[in-house]
Amino acid sequence: MTSTSISRRKFLKNTSLAGAGAAAATTLAAPAVLAQAPIVLKMQSSWPSSDIFQEMAQQYVDRVQEMSGGRLQIDLLPAGAVVGAFQVQDAAHDGIIDAAHTVPVYWYGKNKAASLFGTGPVFGGDANQMIAWLYHGGGYDFYRELTQDVLGLNIVGFLSFGMPAQPLGWFKDEITDASQVSGLKYRTVGLAADLFQAMGASVAQLPGGEIVPAMERGVIDAFEFNNPTSDMRFGAQDVAKNYMLASYHQASESFEYIFNKDKFESLDPDLQAILRYGVEAAHLANFAYAMDQYSSDLQKLQTENGVNVKRTPDSVLQAQLEAWDQIMPPLMEDEFFAKVVDSQKKWVERVVFYSLQNSPDYRMAYNHYFPGKL
Numbered sequence: 399m400t401s402t403s404i405s406r407r408k409f410l411k412n413t414s415l416a417g418a419g420a421a422a423a424t425t426l427a428a429p430a431v432l433a434q435a436p437i438v439l440k441m442q443s444s445w446p447s448s449d450i451f452q453e454m455a456q457q458y459v460d461r462v463q464e465m466s467g468g469r470l471q472i473d474l475l476p477a478g479a480v481v482g483a484f485q486v487q488d489a490a491h492d493g494i495i496d497a498a499h500t501v502p503v504y505w506y507g508k509n510k511a512a513s514l515f516g517t518g519p520v521f522g523g524d525a526n527q528m529i530a531w532l533y534h535g536g537g538y539d540f541y542r543e544l545t546q547d548v549l550g551l552n553i554v555g556f557l558s559f560g561m562p563a564q565p566l567g568w569f570k571d572e573i574t575d576a577s578q579v580s581g582l583k584y585r586t587v588g589l590a591a592d593l594f595q596a597m598g599a600s601v602a603q604l605p606g607g608e609i610v611p612a613m614e615r616g617v618i619d620a621f622e623f624n625n626p627t628s629d630m631r632f633g634a635q636d637v638a639k640n641y642m643l644a645s646y647h648q649a650s651e652s653f654e655y656i657f658n659k660d661k662f663e664s665l666d667p668d669l670q671a672i673l674r675y676g677v678e679a680a681h682l683a684n685f686a687y688a689m690d691q692y693s694s695d696l697q698k699l700q701t702e703n704g705v706n707v708k709r710t711p712d713s714v715l716q717a718q719l720e721a722w723d724q725i726m727p728p729l730m731e732d733e734f735f736a737k738v739v740d741s742q743k744k745w746v747e748r749v750v751f752y753s754l755q756n757s758p759d760y761r762m763a764y765n766h767y768f769p770g771k772l
Contacts (some may be wrong), residue, residue: 440475440496442477442498443499446476480494486499487505491551493552493661496661498656499653502515502654503516503590508549511735514738522746525560525563541555544734553656556655557652558681560652561653564625565645566644569620569638575714576714579714584602585620593722594721596721609632621638635704635705640705642708643710645718
C-alpha cells in the first residue's frame with residue numbers, strides 16, 4: 399500500500415468523467431434498441447371494407463399486435479386492394495402478400511376437398527364441432543396435407559370462428575317447396591354449387607361485393623352469402639324481400655388465416671405462436687360479435703325493411719340431404735377426399751351423439767318464456 403493521498407477535487411472530477419462516459423455509452427446504445435422497427439405483415443382479406451367479416455379480421459389483427467407488444471403489426475387490406483377476393487391464396491403463395499383472411503371454399507376449384515374445411519356435406523355436426531375436429535380429430539393434418547403436399551402451396555394456414563349455419567338465402571318469392579329451387583339462377587360457392595345444381599338450379603359463383611349488382615342486372619335471381627349483417631350491409635333487402643333461414647348447403651364454415659410459409663417461418667418462435675394462437679382468441683371474439691350483430695340486424699331487416707323472414711321448410715332440408723347423397727359418390731372416388739370425409743363422419747358419429755343426448759330442448763325453453771315468438 400502507498401501513502402499517496404487523493405484529493406477530493408480530483409476524486410470528484412474522475413467520478414464525474416466516469417459517469418459522463420457511462421451516460422454516453424447509454425446514449426449510444428439506446429438508438430440500437432429503438433431502431434428495431436416492428437415487423438409488418440401485409441394481409442389482404444376477401445371482404446369489402448364495409449363487411450362485418452373485415453371487422454372480424456380486424457379483431458384478430460388487434461389481438462396479434464397487442465400480444466406481441468407491438469413487435470408484430472398487420473396491415474389489413476380489403477378485397478381488391480392488391481388482388482381479387484378469390485386470388486388471395488395464390489398471392490400469399492407467391493409472396494405478393496404476406497397473409498390472407500378468407501375461407502377455404504374460395505379455392506375449391508383447385509381441389510374440391512378444400513370445401514370439406516368449409517362448406518362440405520353436413521353429417522349432423524355444427525360448425526364449432528367441426529372446428530373441434532380440426533384440433534382433435536386430425537383435421538389440421540389433412541389441411542396441411544392438402545395445401546402443402548397435394549397442391550404444393552408455400553403457405554401455412556389456421557382456421558377459426560365456427561360460423562352459424564348459413565341461410566338458404568334471398569328470393570323474390572317465399573320458398574315453400576324444393577321444386578321452386580329448380581330453374582333458379584342462384585349464387586353460392588364451393589360444393590354448395592354442386593348441391594344446388596343437383597337440385598336443378600343454375601349456379602353462379604360470385605364474391606360478396608358482386609352479388610347485389612348481379613341481382614339488379616338479372617344475372618342471378620336468388621342468392622345466399624352468409625349472415626343477416628353481411629347481407630343487410632351490401633343491400634340484399636333492396637333487391638329481394640323473402641329471406642329463408644336454415645339450410646344444409648353451408649351448415650359449417652370457418653375463416654382461414656393464410657401465411658406465406660417462408661415469411662411465417664422467418665419469424666421468431668414466439669411471434670409464430672402469437673399468429674397461431676391469436677386465431678383461437680379471434681374465434682371467441684368473432685363468435686360473440688356475430689351473436690350480437692346477426693340477431694340485431696335480423697330484427698332490423700324485419701321491422702325496418704319489411705323483409706319476410708321465414709324458416710326453410712323441412713321438405714327443402716330433406717331434399718338437400720338427398721342431393722348431398724347424390725353428389726357424394728363420384729367425389730368419394732378421390733382417395734384424399736374420401737379419407738377426409740370418413741374422418742369427419744367418425745368424429746360426428748361420436749361427438750354429436752354425445753351432444754344431442756346431453757343437450758336439453760332449447761326450443762322448448764324458449765317457447766316457455768317467449769310463447770308465440772317462433
